[in-house]
Amino acid sequence: MVDLRLLRQFVAVAEELHFHRAADRLHMSQPPLTAAIRKLEDEIGSALIERGNRTLGLTAAGTVLLAEARLLLLQADHALMATRDAAAGRTGTVRLGYVGSALYGRLPGVIRAFRQASPDVRLELIEATSARQVQMLREQRLDIGVVIPPVHEAEGMKLKAFDGDCLAIALPRAHPLARSSDITVAALADASFVLWPSREGKGFHAQVVQLCAAAGFTPRVVQEAHGMHAVLSLVAVEAGVSIVPASMSGFRSGEIVYRNLEGVEAAFDLQLCARGGVVPPAVAAFLEQAVAD
Numbered sequence: 157m158v159d160l161r162l163l164r165q166f167v168a169v170a171e172e173l174h175f176h177r178a179a180d181r182l183h184m185s186q187p188p189l190t191a192a193i194r195k196l197e198d199e200i201g202s203a204l205i206e207r208g209n210r211t212l213g214l215t216a217a218g219t220v221l222l223a224e225a226r227l228l229l230l231q232a233d234h235a236l237m238a239t240r241d242a243a244a245g246r247t248g249t250v251r252l253g254y255v256g257s258a259l260y261g262r263l264p265g266v267i268r269a270f271r272q273a274s275p276d277v278r279l280e281l282i283e284a285t286s287a288r289q290v291q292m293l294r295e296q297r298l299d300i301g302v303v304i305p306p307v308h309e310a311e312g313m314k315l316k317a318f319d320g321d322c323l324a325i326a327l328p329r330a331h332p333l334a335r336s337s338d339i340t341v342a343a344l345a346d347a348s349f350v351l352w353p354s355r356e357g358k359g360f361h362a363q364v365v366q367l368c369a370a371a372g373f374t375p376r377v378v379q380e381a382h383g384m385h386a387v388l389s390l391v392a393v394e395a396g397v398s399i400v401p402a403s404m405s406g407f408r409s410g411e412i413v414y415r416n417l418e419g420v421e422a423a424f425d426l427q428l429c430a431r432g433g434v435v436p437p438a439v440a441a442f443l444e445q446a447v448a449d
Contacts, residue, residue: 158196158199158200160228160229160232161192162192162195162196162199163196163225163228163229164182164229165178165182165189165192165193165196166192166193166196166204166218166221166222166225167222167225167226167229168181168182168189169189169193169205169212170204170205170214170218170221170222171222173212173213173214174212175189175190175212193205200217200221202215202217203215203217203218204217204218204221205218206218242437242438243437245274245277245436245437245438245439245440245441246274246276246277246438246441247276247277247438248277248278248436248437248438248439249277249278249279249280249299249438250270250277250278250279250280250299250300250438250439250442251280251282251297251298251299251300252267252279252280252281252282252298252299252300252301252302252442253282253283253284253288253289253292253293253298253300253301253302253303254281254282254283254284254289254301254302255283255284255285255286255289255302255303255304255357255384255426256283256383256384256385256404257304257321257384257400257401257403257404257426258302258319258426259283260401260403260404260406260407261319261320261321261403261426262318262319263302263319266445266446267279267281269445270441270442270445270446273441273445274438274441274442277438277441277442279442282298283383283385284301284383285352285356285357285382285383286301286303286304286305286307286356286357286359286360287307287355287356287357287358288356289301289302289303289429290303290307290313290429293313293429293430293431294431296431299430299431299435299436299439299442300428300429300430300439300442300443300446301428301429301430302318302319302426302427302428302429303426303427303429304357304359304360304424304425304426304427305359305425305427306358306359307359307427307429312431312432313429313430313431313432314428314429314430314431314432315427315428315429316427316428316443316446316447317425317427317428318425318426318427318428318446318447319425319426320423320424320425320426321401321402321403321423321424321425321426322401322402322416322417322418322422322423322424323363323364323367323399323400323401323402323416323417323422323423323424324399324400324401324402324404324405324414324415324416324417325339325341325344325397325398325399325414325415325417326388326391326397326398326399326400326412326413326414327339327391327397327412327413327414327415328391328392328393328394328397328411328412328413329410329411329412329413330394331347331394331397331413333347333397334413337415338415339415340371341367341368341370341371341399341417342371342372342373344368344371344373344375344397345371345372345373346376347376347396347397348376348378348379348395348396348397349375349376349377349378349396349397349398350377350378350379350380350381350387350390350391350395350396350397350398351364351375351377351380351381351387351398352380352381352382352383352384352386352387353380353382356382359424360424363421363424364399366421367399367417367421367422368399370421378395378396379395379396384400384401384404385407387400388400388404388407388408388412389408391412392408392411392412393411399417400414401424402414402416402417428443428446428447430443
């Protein structure tokens with residue numbers, strides 16, 4: 157294998173066609189440069205430089221080597237730069253999962269800031285329930301999740317506080333209760349509910365059921381849907397009522413009426429979830445951005 161340093165020295169001589177100018181360009185003295193070119197010719201087994209009293213030229217072999225050396229050195233520089241960028245988290249891929257309500261809180265601002273700070277990192281966004289995100293993290297098909305705790309089966313995962321939200325009642329605009337500005341959970345005792353399967357978000361599902369239990373009833377679920385956008389879409393077409401994140405109160409607001417619930421029992425958190433151990437630099441950079449903002 158030819159030393160890349162020898163190739164750089166040869167390119168300088170071949171482009172300058174003058175040992176002294178090439179030595180100045182390389183910030184070295186001329187005798188070592190002359191010796192380096194001799195060494196390169198010995199290693200290749202062919203003359204590369206046509207030497208004369210005043211003018212240097214390239215042999216046929218030297219002309220070929222100049223073209224190939226330029227490409228090789230360019231690729232070597234690119235490889236080093238790409239490696240440094242990857243090590244610093246400036247390139248790579250981040251696969252980010254999130255529950256639907258996260259898009260109505262801090263997450264969009266964090267995504268914008270990360271894209272501006274790391275424009276060469278590919279950011280893949282995947283909406284999924286908390287349970288699904290944990291499964292994808294374990295299968296290494298996701299790097300980071302934005303989940304609603306408590307997250308079951310998350311042993312070995314790293315969890316960090318990310319955002320906060322509260323619950324709201326969601327009613328079809330044609331529902332009789334929609335005309336009231338002050339609705340309690342107890343008023344929904346006889347209503348048909350649209351919810352999501354408890355296995356997809358056990359903590360959030362349990363919080364809603366507990367709110368209903370505290371109001372003296374068990375919600376009568378007539379339809380289940382996967383994901384909060386699907387739940388609200390069913391509310392919009394009058395399939396039933398629901399209790400959803402208040403941050404989503406702008407979703408299909410022409411068809412849905414939202415009434416926020418007060419009290420700590422209606423509040424909930426969102427957390428960042430990532431696998432334990434060493435994470436790729438780009439993933440670490442996103443986590444740092446998310447915590448800092």
